[in-house]
Amino acid sequence: MAKTKYMVVSGFLGAGKTTSMIAFARSLARRGVRAAILANDLGADNIVDADFSAESGVTTEAIAGDCICYQHENLVDRLRRLAGAGAEVIFSDIPGCGIGALDHVYIQLLEREGGEFELLPFMCVVDPERLRMLMGEDINLPDELRFLLDAQMAEADLIVLNKTDTIDAPQLDKCLALIRTLHPDTPVMAMSARSGEGVDAVTDYFIARTSGAEHREIGCGSEAFMAAERLLSWYNRRVWFEQREDRNVDFNAVLAGIFEDTRAALRASGGNVPHLKIFAAGEGGDYFKASLLGVDYPVEFDRRFERGYAAVSAVVNARAAAGADAVGEAIDGAIAAAAEKYALRARTFFLESFGMMDEGRGNGGRASRY
Numbered sequence: 082m083a084k085t086k087y088m089v090v091s092g093f094l095g096a097g098k099t100t101s102m103i104a105f106a107r108s109l110a111r112r113g114v115r116a117a118i119l120a121n122d123l124g125a126d127n128i129v130d131a132d133f134s135a136e137s138g139v140t141t142e143a144i145a146g147d148c149i150c151y152q153h154e155n156l157v158d159r160l161r162r163l164a165g166a167g168a169e170v171i172f173s174d175i176p177g178c179g180i181g182a183l184d185h186v187y188i189q190l191l192e193r194e195g196g197e198f199e200l201l202p203f204m205c206v207v208d209p210e211r212l213r214m215l216m217g218e219d220i221n222l223p224d225e226l227r228f229l230l231d232a233q234m235a236e237a238d239l240i241v242l243n244k245t246d247t248i249d250a251p252q253l254d255k256c257l258a259l260i261r262t263l264h265p266d267t268p269v270m271a272m273s274a275r276s277g278e279g280v281d282a283v284t285d286y287f288i289a290r291t292s293g294a295e296h297r298e299i300g301c302g303s304e305a306f307m308a309a310e311r312l313l314s315w316y317n318r319r320v321w322f323e324q325r326e327d328r329n330v331d332f333n334a335v336l337a338g339i340f341e342d343t344r345a346a347l348r349a350s351g352g353n354v355p356h357l358k359i360f361a362a363g364e365g366g367d368y369f370k371a372s373l374l375g376v377d378y379p380v381e382f383d384r385r386f387e388r389g390y391a392a393v394s395a396v397v398n399a400r401a402a403a404g405a406d407a408v409g410e411a412i413d414g415a416i417a418a419a420a421e422k423y424a425l426r427a428r429t430f431f432l433e434s435f436g437m438m439d440e441g442r443g444n445g446g447r448a449s450r451y
């Protein structure tokens with residue numbers, strides 16, 4: 082029997098990893114190849130990307146709680162399960178601030194599972210807008226984050242410039258030239274996961290190749306890495322909004338308001354949010370999913386509700402360049418404002434919020450006396 086193919090998709094927050102994995106899975110489905118997504122994130126639960134991928138019709142499992150780099154047995158279990166259920170190709174992403182999966186996932190899989198899986202080229206997805214950071218431009222993100230963007234490309238076997246629908250031909254050339262200058266030995270391809278342009282060509286490329294899976298020195302754990310991670314925080318919340326008098330509340334407006342109020346509060350406190358996402362499921366396949374890729378950009382609605390509801394359960398995920406407290410306050414305030422404006426009761430059933438380098442996150446809940 083053919084080995085199950087496995088590919089890690091890395092890339093900065095909001096680069097389009099999830100959208101790309103869905104697009105690749107569809108491209109493979111058109112060829113009669115069954116693909117699955119193992120959606121990875123740091124939070125314990127309530128991950129927008131997992132819900133969104135599953136709603137998009139691709140077999141999806143979530144592997145949460147930490148990066149796949151640090152839960153090898155669990156990762157292998159999940160891969161075996163998906164393979165057992167018929168997946169011929171499995172994609173998994175890593176949290177958008179992460180590096181290190183080449184060592185911790187690919188090389189570990191080779192060493193410990195003895196080539197049970199065929200490792201496809203390690204992919205890094207890049208957003209042209211974020212690439213401006215490496216062109217010396219200010220896009221309102223801390224300079225320290227440049228390290229991550231570049232290290233992610235340095236780790237990859239294949240760099241995919243995504244979102245080509247957002248740039249013109251000269252900008253495309255400029256982006257490709259920059260990537261080739263920074264990483265002259267790495268193949269670069271361009272596509273739009275959203276429009277589909279170039280997706281089949283990228284799929285043709287990676288499906289026919291394997292990764293060398295050799296260690297590369299990219300500064301994992303370095304001071305530059307720590308400095309970038311210290312600036313980032315994660316926030317996940319699931320809220321149940323309900324309204325007993327009106328069965329047709331316009332939740333598109335409610336959720337759009339949460340984006341706008343969060344944006345305003347973070348602007349006022351000087352923070353930014355490289356990726357704020359909200360997912361909410363309606364009935365019969367109806368759902369809402371939108372993303373904000375920073376306080377200076379418009380909200381992108383991947384899908385709006387087709388009808389009104391009396392109540393919805395919304396999952397809010399923020400990956401912010403701001404302190405965890407500031408992000409929490411901004412979103413709490415936005416949710417409270419939405420509830421008040423639309424006379425909704427808002428009940429929170431899940432909440433977690435942490436700075437990437439917060440001591441209490443890593444010490445397993447032990448006490449300190451310093």
Ligand SMILES: Nc1nc2c(ncn2[C@@H]2O[C@H](COP(=O)(O)OP(=O)(O)OP(=O)(O)O)[C@@H](O)[C@H]2O)c(=O)[nH]1
Binds near residue numbers: 096099100176273276
């Ligand atoms: N215009 C355009 N937008 C895209 C494309 N690919 C993704 N997006 C949008 O960019 C936003 C982020 O995409 P995701 O796929 O969620 O990005 P991600 O890398 O998985 O984000 P994180 O998991 O949070 O790091 C969404 O609003 C997508 O619809 C593309 O090719 N073109």
Ligand SMILES: [Mg+2]
Binds near residue numbers: 098099100130174
């Ligand atoms: Mg994602």
